Amino acid sequence: MSLNERSDAGPQRRRRGAALEGALLDAAWAELVATGYEAMTYDAVAERASTSRAVLYRRWPSKRDLAAAAVARVVATIPFDTPDTGSLRDDVVALLHAANDTRARIAVQLAVRLDGTGDDALTLADLRTTVAERSNTRMITLLERAAERGEIATADLPRRVRNVAFDLLGYQILATQRAATPAEIEEIVDDVLLPLLRAPR
Amino acid sequence: MSLNERSDAGPQRRRRGAALEGALLDAAWAELVATGYEAMTYDAVAERASTSRAVLYRRWPSKRDLAAAAVARVVATIPFDTPDTGSLRDDVVALLHAANDTRARIAVQLAVRLDGTGDDALTLADLRTTVAERSNTRMITLLERAAERGEIATADLPRRVRNVAFDLLGYQILATQRAATPAEIEEIVDDVLLPLLRAPR
DNA sequence: GAGATAGGAAACGCAATGTCTCTTAATGAG
DNA sequence: CTCATTAAGAGACATTGCGTTTCCTATCTC
Numbered sequence: 001m002s003l004n005e006r007s008d009a010g011p012q013r014r015r016r017g018a019a020l021e022g023a024l025l026d027a028a029w030a031e032l033v034a035t036g037y038e039a040m041t042y043d044a045v046a047e048r049a050s051t052s053r054a055v056l057y058r059r060w061p062s063k064r065d066l067a068a069a070a071v072a073r074v075v076a077t078i079p080f081d082t083p084d085t086g087s088l089r090d091d092v093v094a095l096l097h098a099a100n101d102t103r104a105r106i107a108v109q110l111a112v113r114l115d116g117t118g119d120d121a122l123t124l125a126d127l128r129t130t131v132a133e134r135s136n137t138r139m140i141t142l143l144e145r146a147a148e149r150g151e152i153a154t155a156d157l158p159r160r161v162r163n164v165a166f167d168l169l170g171y172q173i174l175a176t177q178r179a180a181t182p183a184e185i186e187e188i189v190d191d192v193l194l195p196l197l198r199a200p201r
Numbered sequence: 202m203s204l205n206e207r208s209d210a211g212p213q214r215r216r217r218g219a220a221l222e223g224a225l226l227d228a229a230w231a232e233l234v235a236t237g238y239e240a241m242t243y244d245a246v247a248e249r250a251s252t253s254r255a256v257l258y259r260r261w262p263s264k265r266d267l268a269a270a271a272v273a274r275v276v277a278t279i280p281f282d283t284p285d286t287g288s289l290r291d292d293v294v295a296l297l298h299a300a301n302d303t304r305a306r307i308a309v310q311l312a313v314r315l316d317g318t319g320d321d322a323l324t325l326a327d328l329r330t331t332v333a334e335r336s337n338t339r340m341i342t343l344l345e346r347a348a349e350r351g352e353i354a355t356a357d358l359p360r361r362v363r364n365v366a367f368d369l370l371g372y373q374i375l376a377t378q379r380a381a382t383p384a385e386i387e388e389i390v391d392d393v394l395l396p397l398l399r400a401p402r
Numbered sequence: 403g404a405g406a407t408a409g410g411a412a413a414c415g416c417a418a419t420g421t422c423t424c425t426t427a428a429t430g431a432g
Numbered sequence: 433c434t435c436a437t438t439a440a441g442a443g444a445c446a447t448t449g450c451g452t453t454t455c456c457t458a459t460c461t462c
Contacts, residue, residue: 014427014440041418052441057420112375113314160369160392168365171372174313191361196393199400215409215458242449253410258451 024049024056028070033102037067037110071107075131078103082138088146088197089189095138096169096185105173107131112174135166143197152197165193225250225257229271233307238268238314272311275304283339289347289398290390296339297370297386306374313375336367344398353398366394 015023027049031040040063046053060066078101083094098104108131139162143155168188172180180188216224228250232241243264247254261267279302284295299305340363344356369389373381381389 016428016438016440020440042420043418050441052443053419054421054442055440058439061420063419109313112310112378158388158392160388161396164365164369164393167372167376168361168368170376171368174375175368175371177313187359187361191359192365192397195362195400195402196397199396201396217407217409217459221409243451244449251410253412254450255411255452256409259408262451264450 020051020055021059024051024059025070025073028066029074032067032070032106032110037113040067042066067110071103071110074103075107080134080138082141084145086149088142088149088151089194091142091145092139092165092189092193093185095135095142096165096180096188097182099135099166099169100173100179100185102179104131105179108170108173109177132163132166136162139163139166146197153201157197161196164196165189168192221252221256222260225252225260226271226274229267230275233268233271233311234303238311241268243267268311272304272308276308279304281335281339283342285346287350289343289350289352290395292343292346293340293366293390293394294386296336296343297366297381297389298383300336300367300370301374301380301386303380306380309371309374310378337363340364340367347398354402358398362397365397366390369393 014020024045028040028045031045031048035044042053042056042063045066046056056066060069078098080098083091085091085094111131140155143152143157143162146152147155165188169180169185172184172188225246229241229246232246232249236245241264243254243257246267247257257267261270279299281299284292286292286295341356344353344358344363347353348356366389370381370386373385373389
Protein backbone atom coordinates (compact mmCIF):
# COMPACT_ATOMS: atom_id res chain seq x y z
CA MET A 1 0.00 0.00 0.00
CA SER A 2 1.59 3.18 -1.17
CA LEU A 3 2.03 6.03 1.23
CA ASN A 4 1.23 9.33 -0.38
CA GLU A 5 3.48 11.72 1.44
CA ARG A 6 2.07 14.74 -0.24
CA SER A 7 -1.45 14.40 1.07
CA ASP A 8 -0.19 13.46 4.54
CA ALA A 9 2.50 16.07 4.72
CA GLY A 10 2.66 18.72 7.40
CA PRO A 11 0.44 21.82 7.45
CA GLN A 12 0.25 23.79 4.28
CA ARG A 13 2.75 26.56 4.11
CA ARG A 14 2.07 30.00 2.79
CA ARG A 15 4.09 31.20 -0.15
CA ARG A 16 5.49 34.70 -0.06
CA GLY A 17 7.23 37.21 -2.30
CA ALA A 18 8.73 36.05 -5.56
CA ALA A 19 7.72 32.42 -5.10
CA LEU A 20 4.08 33.42 -4.66
CA GLU A 21 4.17 35.86 -7.54
CA GLY A 22 5.67 33.22 -9.82
CA ALA A 23 2.95 30.77 -8.88
CA LEU A 24 0.29 33.39 -9.54
CA LEU A 25 1.63 34.24 -12.98
CA ASP A 26 2.07 30.56 -13.84
CA ALA A 27 -1.58 30.05 -13.02
CA ALA A 28 -2.66 33.07 -15.04
CA TRP A 29 -0.66 31.87 -18.01
CA ALA A 30 -2.10 28.37 -17.75
CA GLU A 31 -5.59 29.81 -17.64
CA LEU A 32 -4.89 32.00 -20.69
CA VAL A 33 -3.64 29.02 -22.67
CA ALA A 34 -6.47 26.78 -21.54
CA THR A 35 -9.43 29.06 -22.03
CA GLY A 36 -8.30 32.28 -23.69
CA TYR A 37 -8.45 35.81 -22.42
CA GLU A 38 -12.20 36.25 -22.70
CA ALA A 39 -12.99 33.30 -20.50
CA MET A 40 -10.21 33.83 -18.02
CA THR A 41 -11.54 34.88 -14.61
CA TYR A 42 -9.94 35.96 -11.35
CA ASP A 43 -11.69 33.07 -9.65
CA ALA A 44 -10.20 30.51 -12.02
CA VAL A 45 -6.71 31.90 -11.66
CA ALA A 46 -7.01 32.09 -7.90
CA GLU A 47 -8.25 28.53 -7.71
CA ARG A 48 -5.53 27.25 -10.00
CA ALA A 49 -2.94 29.00 -7.84
CA SER A 50 -4.60 27.88 -4.58
CA THR A 51 -4.99 31.42 -3.38
CA SER A 52 -7.67 34.01 -2.86
CA ARG A 53 -8.73 36.71 -5.26
CA ALA A 54 -7.70 39.44 -2.87
CA VAL A 55 -4.10 38.29 -3.30
CA LEU A 56 -4.40 38.79 -7.03
CA TYR A 57 -6.08 42.16 -6.72
CA ARG A 58 -3.34 43.37 -4.39
CA ARG A 59 -0.93 43.09 -7.27
CA TRP A 60 -2.93 43.48 -10.45
CA PRO A 61 -5.98 45.71 -10.25
CA SER A 62 -7.52 44.46 -13.45
CA LYS A 63 -7.73 41.34 -15.53
CA ARG A 64 -5.76 42.95 -18.29
CA ASP A 65 -2.92 43.82 -15.91
CA LEU A 66 -2.78 40.23 -14.74
CA ALA A 67 -2.85 38.84 -18.26
CA ALA A 68 -0.24 41.30 -19.47
CA ALA A 69 2.08 40.44 -16.59
CA ALA A 70 1.67 36.73 -17.21
CA VAL A 71 2.45 37.08 -20.88
CA ALA A 72 5.38 39.43 -20.37
CA ARG A 73 6.96 36.90 -18.02
CA VAL A 74 6.53 34.06 -20.49
CA VAL A 75 7.77 36.05 -23.46
CA ALA A 76 11.05 36.48 -21.60
CA THR A 77 11.51 32.70 -21.65
CA ILE A 78 11.15 32.24 -25.39
CA PRO A 79 14.37 30.84 -26.79
CA PHE A 80 14.97 33.41 -29.43
CA ASP A 81 18.41 32.52 -30.70
CA THR A 82 19.89 33.87 -33.87
CA PRO A 83 20.06 31.05 -36.43
CA ASP A 84 23.18 30.60 -38.53
CA THR A 85 22.50 28.11 -41.28
CA GLY A 86 24.75 29.65 -43.90
CA SER A 87 21.77 30.64 -46.03
CA LEU A 88 19.60 33.71 -45.53
CA ARG A 89 16.47 31.89 -46.53
CA ASP A 90 16.94 29.12 -44.01
CA ASP A 91 17.99 31.60 -41.31
CA VAL A 92 14.81 33.62 -41.72
CA VAL A 93 12.60 30.55 -41.93
CA ALA A 94 14.09 29.31 -38.68
CA LEU A 95 13.62 32.70 -37.04
CA LEU A 96 9.98 32.87 -38.12
CA HIS A 97 9.41 29.39 -36.75
CA ALA A 98 10.68 30.56 -33.38
CA ALA A 99 8.33 33.53 -33.55
CA ASN A 100 5.51 31.14 -34.34
CA ASP A 101 5.90 29.55 -30.90
CA THR A 102 2.77 29.33 -28.77
CA ARG A 103 4.09 31.84 -26.30
CA ALA A 104 4.86 34.45 -28.92
CA ARG A 105 1.56 33.84 -30.62
CA ILE A 106 -0.50 34.35 -27.50
CA ALA A 107 1.54 37.43 -26.69
CA VAL A 108 0.80 38.98 -30.06
CA GLN A 109 -2.88 38.17 -29.87
CA LEU A 110 -3.18 39.55 -26.39
CA ALA A 111 -1.25 42.72 -27.10
CA VAL A 112 -3.63 43.52 -29.91
CA ARG A 113 -6.69 42.72 -27.88
CA LEU A 114 -5.87 44.84 -24.88
CA ASP A 115 -6.03 48.25 -26.42
CA GLY A 116 -5.48 49.92 -23.16
CA THR A 117 -5.47 53.56 -22.24
CA GLY A 118 -4.18 54.95 -19.02
CA ASP A 119 -1.55 53.39 -16.80
CA ASP A 120 -1.70 49.92 -18.21
CA ALA A 121 -1.04 51.12 -21.72
CA LEU A 122 2.59 51.43 -20.76
CA THR A 123 2.80 47.75 -19.95
CA LEU A 124 1.31 46.83 -23.28
CA ALA A 125 3.50 49.20 -25.18
CA ASP A 126 6.48 47.65 -23.42
CA LEU A 127 5.32 44.20 -24.36
CA ARG A 128 4.99 45.13 -28.00
CA THR A 129 8.29 46.96 -28.01
CA THR A 130 10.09 44.05 -26.38
CA VAL A 131 8.86 41.57 -28.96
CA ALA A 132 9.55 43.95 -31.84
CA GLU A 133 13.06 44.82 -30.69
CA ARG A 134 14.08 41.22 -30.20
CA SER A 135 12.96 40.23 -33.68
CA ASN A 136 14.38 43.38 -35.21
CA THR A 137 17.90 42.98 -33.87
CA ARG A 138 18.06 39.37 -34.98
CA MET A 139 16.79 40.18 -38.44
CA ILE A 140 19.48 42.85 -38.78
CA THR A 141 22.11 40.27 -37.85
CA LEU A 142 20.82 37.82 -40.45
CA LEU A 143 20.78 40.51 -43.13
CA GLU A 144 24.32 41.62 -42.30
CA ARG A 145 25.58 38.07 -42.58
CA ALA A 146 23.82 37.64 -45.91
CA ALA A 147 25.36 40.84 -47.22
CA GLU A 148 28.81 39.62 -46.14
CA ARG A 149 28.22 36.33 -47.92
CA GLY A 150 27.15 38.25 -51.03
CA GLU A 151 23.61 36.91 -50.97
CA ILE A 152 22.18 40.43 -50.96
CA ALA A 153 23.71 43.70 -52.11
CA THR A 154 23.32 45.53 -48.80
CA ALA A 155 21.97 45.19 -45.31
CA ASP A 156 21.24 48.91 -45.23
CA LEU A 157 17.51 48.70 -45.83
CA PRO A 158 14.44 50.72 -44.85
CA ARG A 159 12.86 49.68 -41.57
CA ARG A 160 9.74 48.58 -43.44
CA VAL A 161 11.79 46.11 -45.45
CA ARG A 162 13.64 44.73 -42.44
CA ASN A 163 10.34 44.22 -40.62
CA VAL A 164 8.25 42.88 -43.49
CA ALA A 165 8.62 39.18 -42.68
CA PHE A 166 7.69 39.58 -39.05
CA ASP A 167 4.85 41.94 -39.83
CA LEU A 168 3.38 39.51 -42.33
CA LEU A 169 3.72 36.64 -39.88
CA GLY A 170 2.08 38.73 -37.19
CA TYR A 171 -0.82 39.55 -39.47
CA GLN A 172 -1.11 35.93 -40.54
CA ILE A 173 -1.43 34.84 -36.93
CA LEU A 174 -3.95 37.52 -36.08
CA ALA A 175 -6.06 37.04 -39.18
CA THR A 176 -6.33 33.29 -38.77
CA GLN A 177 -6.19 32.99 -34.97
CA ARG A 178 -3.79 30.12 -35.19
CA ALA A 179 -0.11 29.48 -35.66
CA ALA A 180 1.17 29.85 -39.18
CA THR A 181 1.85 26.64 -41.08
CA PRO A 182 5.35 25.85 -42.37
CA ALA A 183 4.06 26.46 -45.90
CA GLU A 184 2.79 29.90 -44.93
CA ILE A 185 6.14 30.79 -43.41
CA GLU A 186 7.94 29.68 -46.56
CA GLU A 187 5.55 31.73 -48.70
CA ILE A 188 6.34 34.84 -46.71
CA VAL A 189 10.06 34.28 -47.18
CA ASP A 190 10.11 32.96 -50.75
CA ASP A 191 7.38 35.09 -52.34
CA VAL A 192 7.90 38.37 -50.52
CA LEU A 193 11.05 38.78 -48.46
CA LEU A 194 13.69 37.32 -50.75
CA PRO A 195 12.41 38.99 -53.95
CA LEU A 196 12.11 42.26 -52.03
CA LEU A 197 15.67 42.04 -50.76
CA ARG A 198 16.96 41.41 -54.26
CA ALA A 199 14.98 44.20 -55.89
CA PRO A 200 17.18 46.87 -57.41
CA ARG A 201 17.28 50.15 -55.43
CA MET B 202 -43.72 79.55 -20.28
CA SER B 203 -42.53 77.40 -23.08
CA LEU B 204 -44.50 74.40 -24.16
CA ASN B 205 -42.29 71.45 -24.94
CA GLU B 206 -44.20 69.67 -27.66
CA ARG B 207 -41.92 66.71 -27.71
CA SER B 208 -42.54 65.73 -24.13
CA ASP B 209 -46.28 66.39 -24.52
CA ALA B 210 -46.59 64.75 -27.91
CA GLY B 211 -48.89 61.83 -28.56
CA PRO B 212 -48.04 58.37 -27.29
CA GLN B 213 -44.69 56.99 -28.25
CA ARG B 214 -44.83 54.73 -31.24
CA ARG B 215 -43.18 51.38 -31.39
CA ARG B 216 -40.72 50.66 -34.16
CA ARG B 217 -40.99 47.34 -35.93
CA GLY B 218 -39.08 45.19 -38.39
CA ALA B 219 -36.30 46.74 -40.47
CA ALA B 220 -36.67 50.18 -38.95
CA LEU B 221 -36.20 48.77 -35.47
CA GLU B 222 -33.31 46.58 -36.53
CA GLY B 223 -31.56 49.53 -38.17
CA ALA B 224 -31.94 51.56 -35.00
CA LEU B 225 -30.56 48.71 -32.91
CA LEU B 226 -27.51 48.27 -35.10
CA ASP B 227 -26.93 52.02 -35.25
CA ALA B 228 -26.89 52.07 -31.46
CA ALA B 229 -24.54 49.09 -31.27
CA TRP B 230 -22.17 50.72 -33.71
CA ALA B 231 -22.25 54.00 -31.83
CA GLU B 232 -21.47 52.17 -28.60
CA LEU B 233 -18.58 50.30 -30.27
CA VAL B 234 -17.07 53.54 -31.54
CA ALA B 235 -17.61 55.37 -28.25
CA THR B 236 -16.33 52.79 -25.80
CA GLY B 237 -14.84 49.85 -27.70
CA TYR B 238 -15.89 46.23 -27.70
CA GLU B 239 -14.71 45.40 -24.22
CA ALA B 240 -16.81 48.08 -22.56
CA MET B 241 -19.85 47.66 -24.76
CA THR B 242 -22.82 46.23 -22.85
CA TYR B 243 -26.29 45.09 -23.80
CA ASP B 244 -27.64 47.61 -21.31
CA ALA B 245 -25.81 50.51 -22.95
CA VAL B 246 -26.92 49.53 -26.44
CA ALA B 247 -30.51 49.02 -25.30
CA GLU B 248 -30.56 52.37 -23.59
CA ARG B 249 -29.02 54.12 -26.56
CA ALA B 250 -31.67 52.55 -28.82
CA SER B 251 -34.48 53.23 -26.31
CA THR B 252 -35.39 49.57 -26.15
CA SER B 253 -35.15 46.63 -23.82
CA ARG B 254 -32.44 44.01 -23.69
CA ALA B 255 -34.89 41.26 -24.52
CA VAL B 256 -35.38 42.87 -27.92
CA LEU B 257 -31.66 42.62 -28.55
CA TYR B 258 -31.42 39.05 -27.30
CA ARG B 259 -34.26 37.98 -29.57
CA ARG B 260 -32.07 38.79 -32.52
CA TRP B 261 -28.49 38.40 -31.38
CA PRO B 262 -27.87 35.81 -28.68
CA SER B 263 -24.47 37.14 -27.72
CA LYS B 264 -22.53 40.35 -27.54
CA ARG B 265 -20.22 39.21 -30.28
CA ASP B 266 -23.14 38.48 -32.61
CA LEU B 267 -24.49 41.95 -32.01
CA ALA B 268 -21.11 43.59 -32.56
CA ALA B 269 -20.42 41.54 -35.66
CA ALA B 270 -23.81 42.43 -37.15
CA ALA B 271 -23.29 46.12 -36.42
CA VAL B 272 -19.87 46.12 -38.04
CA ALA B 273 -20.94 44.06 -41.05
CA ARG B 274 -23.70 46.56 -41.71
CA VAL B 275 -21.32 49.52 -41.54
CA VAL B 276 -18.64 47.87 -43.63
CA ALA B 277 -21.18 47.62 -46.44
CA THR B 278 -21.37 51.43 -46.49
CA ILE B 279 -17.66 52.05 -46.96
CA PRO B 280 -17.07 53.77 -50.29
CA PHE B 281 -14.58 51.32 -51.68
CA ASP B 282 -14.18 52.51 -55.23
CA THR B 283 -11.36 51.48 -57.47
CA PRO B 284 -9.05 54.49 -57.98
CA ASP B 285 -7.77 55.33 -61.43
CA THR B 286 -5.10 57.99 -61.15
CA GLY B 287 -2.96 56.80 -64.07
CA SER B 288 -0.15 55.77 -61.73
CA LEU B 289 0.05 52.53 -59.79
CA ARG B 290 1.63 54.17 -56.80
CA ASP B 291 -1.11 56.77 -56.48
CA ASP B 292 -3.81 54.17 -57.11
CA VAL B 293 -2.57 51.97 -54.29
CA VAL B 294 -2.06 54.88 -51.92
CA ALA B 295 -5.65 55.97 -52.53
CA LEU B 296 -6.92 52.44 -52.02
CA LEU B 297 -5.03 52.10 -48.73
CA HIS B 298 -6.43 55.41 -47.56
CA ALA B 299 -9.94 54.09 -48.16
CA ALA B 300 -9.06 50.96 -46.18
CA ASN B 301 -7.80 53.21 -43.39
CA ASP B 302 -11.30 54.59 -42.84
CA THR B 303 -12.66 54.36 -39.29
CA ARG B 304 -15.22 51.82 -40.28
CA ALA B 305 -12.72 49.49 -41.88
CA ARG B 306 -10.33 49.92 -38.99
CA ILE B 307 -12.87 48.96 -36.39
CA ALA B 308 -13.95 46.03 -38.53
CA VAL B 309 -10.41 44.73 -38.70
CA GLN B 310 -9.84 45.17 -35.00
CA LEU B 311 -13.08 43.47 -34.13
CA ALA B 312 -12.63 40.57 -36.53
CA VAL B 313 -9.30 39.79 -34.91
CA ARG B 314 -10.63 40.12 -31.41
CA LEU B 315 -13.62 37.86 -31.75
CA ASP B 316 -11.87 34.58 -32.25
CA GLY B 317 -15.10 32.71 -32.30
CA THR B 318 -15.75 29.01 -32.40
CA GLY B 319 -19.10 27.46 -33.10
CA ASP B 320 -21.95 29.00 -34.97
CA ASP B 321 -20.82 32.57 -34.80
CA ALA B 322 -17.50 31.77 -36.36
CA LEU B 323 -19.23 31.68 -39.69
CA THR B 324 -20.35 35.27 -39.32
CA LEU B 325 -16.85 36.36 -38.48
CA ALA B 326 -15.32 34.36 -41.28
CA ASP B 327 -17.79 36.05 -43.61
CA LEU B 328 -16.79 39.45 -42.30
CA ARG B 329 -13.12 38.74 -42.82
CA THR B 330 -13.72 37.22 -46.24
CA THR B 331 -15.85 40.13 -47.34
CA VAL B 332 -13.22 42.69 -46.45
CA ALA B 333 -10.42 40.59 -47.93
CA GLU B 334 -12.23 39.89 -51.18
CA ARG B 335 -13.15 43.50 -51.73
CA SER B 336 -9.59 44.66 -51.31
CA ASN B 337 -8.23 41.74 -53.29
CA THR B 338 -10.34 42.28 -56.40
CA ARG B 339 -9.51 45.97 -56.45
CA MET B 340 -5.81 45.34 -56.07
CA ILE B 341 -5.91 42.91 -58.97
CA THR B 342 -7.58 45.56 -61.10
CA LEU B 343 -4.91 48.12 -60.21
CA LEU B 344 -2.14 45.65 -60.98
CA GLU B 345 -3.65 44.73 -64.33
CA ARG B 346 -3.90 48.36 -65.32
CA ALA B 347 -0.29 48.94 -64.30
CA ALA B 348 0.83 45.97 -66.38
CA GLU B 349 -1.07 47.33 -69.38
CA ARG B 350 0.58 50.71 -68.91
CA GLY B 351 3.96 48.96 -68.72
CA GLU B 352 4.63 50.05 -65.15
CA ILE B 353 5.18 46.43 -64.08
CA ALA B 354 6.14 43.38 -66.11
CA THR B 355 3.13 41.27 -65.18
CA ALA B 356 0.01 41.23 -63.04
CA ASP B 357 0.35 37.48 -62.62
CA LEU B 358 1.77 37.48 -59.12
CA PRO B 359 1.65 35.18 -56.09
CA ARG B 360 -1.23 35.82 -53.72
CA ARG B 361 1.20 36.89 -51.02
CA VAL B 362 2.54 39.63 -53.25
CA ARG B 363 -0.90 40.88 -54.27
CA ASN B 364 -1.96 41.01 -50.63
CA VAL B 365 1.21 42.43 -49.12
CA ALA B 366 0.10 46.08 -48.97
CA PHE B 367 -3.21 45.31 -47.30
CA ASP B 368 -1.63 42.82 -44.92
CA LEU B 369 0.97 45.35 -43.83
CA LEU B 370 -1.68 48.03 -43.38
CA GLY B 371 -3.79 45.62 -41.37
CA TYR B 372 -0.87 44.78 -39.13
CA GLN B 373 0.03 48.44 -38.78
CA ILE B 374 -3.48 49.22 -37.57
CA LEU B 375 -3.60 46.29 -35.17
CA ALA B 376 -0.13 46.87 -33.75
CA THR B 377 -0.72 50.55 -33.06
CA GLN B 378 -4.47 50.52 -32.37
CA ARG B 379 -4.95 53.59 -34.47
CA ALA B 380 -5.35 54.55 -38.08
CA ALA B 381 -2.18 54.57 -40.14
CA THR B 382 -0.70 57.97 -40.94
CA PRO B 383 -0.29 59.08 -44.54
CA ALA B 384 3.48 58.69 -44.14
CA GLU B 385 3.05 55.08 -43.00
CA ILE B 386 0.87 54.32 -45.99
CA GLU B 387 3.44 55.81 -48.33
CA GLU B 388 6.18 53.77 -46.66
CA ILE B 389 4.27 50.58 -47.28
CA VAL B 390 3.85 51.43 -50.94
CA ASP B 391 7.23 53.03 -51.67
CA ASP B 392 9.53 50.86 -49.55
CA VAL B 393 7.85 47.49 -49.95
CA LEU B 394 5.16 47.13 -52.57
CA LEU B 395 6.69 48.95 -55.53
CA PRO B 396 10.19 47.46 -55.13
CA LEU B 397 8.60 44.02 -54.70
CA LEU B 398 6.54 44.39 -57.87
CA ARG B 399 9.61 45.40 -59.85
CA ALA B 400 11.81 42.60 -58.52
CA PRO B 401 12.97 40.20 -61.22
CA ARG B 402 11.27 36.76 -61.12
C1' DG C 403 -63.87 44.20 -34.99
C1' DA C 404 -60.66 39.69 -33.71
C1' DG C 405 -56.41 37.31 -33.70
C1' DA C 406 -51.50 36.97 -34.18
C1' DT C 407 -47.06 38.90 -33.65
C1' DA C 408 -43.54 41.06 -31.36
C1' DG C 409 -41.97 45.45 -28.90
C1' DG C 410 -41.11 47.07 -24.42
C1' DA C 411 -41.02 46.84 -19.32
C1' DA C 412 -40.01 44.66 -15.23
C1' DA C 413 -38.50 41.08 -12.35
C1' DC C 414 -35.59 37.25 -11.30
C1' DG C 415 -31.35 34.32 -10.79
C1' DC C 416 -26.58 33.64 -11.51
C1' DA C 417 -21.71 34.55 -12.05
C1' DA C 418 -17.87 37.57 -11.93
C1' DT C 419 -15.95 41.62 -10.21
C1' DG C 420 -14.42 44.42 -6.58
C1' DT C 421 -14.03 45.26 -1.78
C1' DC C 422 -13.64 44.62 3.06
C1' DT C 423 -12.67 42.33 7.53
C1' DC C 424 -10.53 38.94 10.19
C1' DT C 425 -7.25 35.26 11.41
C1' DT C 426 -2.81 33.82 11.36
C1' DA C 427 1.54 32.33 8.89
C1' DA C 428 5.98 34.17 8.12
C1' DT C 429 9.80 37.19 8.67
C1' DG C 430 13.03 40.18 10.82
C1' DA C 431 14.79 42.71 14.77
C1' DG C 432 16.30 42.77 19.36
C1' DC D 433 13.92 33.01 22.39
C1' DT D 434 9.94 36.94 22.14
C1' DC D 435 7.60 40.52 19.89
C1' DA D 436 6.07 43.49 16.19
C1' DT D 437 5.07 43.93 11.52
C1' DT D 438 3.59 42.39 7.13
C1' DA D 439 0.78 40.17 4.09
C1' DA D 440 -1.32 35.51 2.75
C1' DG D 441 -5.57 33.30 2.76
C1' DA D 442 -10.50 32.76 3.88
C1' DG D 443 -14.94 34.30 3.89
C1' DA D 444 -18.60 37.59 3.45
C1' DC D 445 -20.79 41.32 1.17
C1' DA D 446 -22.41 44.58 -2.57
C1' DT D 447 -22.65 45.72 -7.34
C1' DT D 448 -22.99 44.96 -12.15
C1' DG D 449 -23.89 42.66 -16.40
C1' DC D 450 -25.62 38.67 -18.49
C1' DG D 451 -29.33 35.70 -19.60
C1' DT D 452 -34.04 34.55 -19.07
C1' DT D 453 -38.92 34.79 -18.30
C1' DT D 454 -43.45 36.74 -17.89
C1' DC D 455 -46.75 40.11 -18.84
C1' DC D 456 -48.93 44.05 -21.06
C1' DT D 457 -50.00 46.12 -25.17
C1' DA D 458 -48.84 48.38 -29.76
C1' DT D 459 -49.21 47.10 -34.40
C1' DC D 460 -50.56 44.72 -38.39
C1' DT D 461 -53.52 41.79 -41.23
C1' DC D 462 -57.83 39.90 -42.39
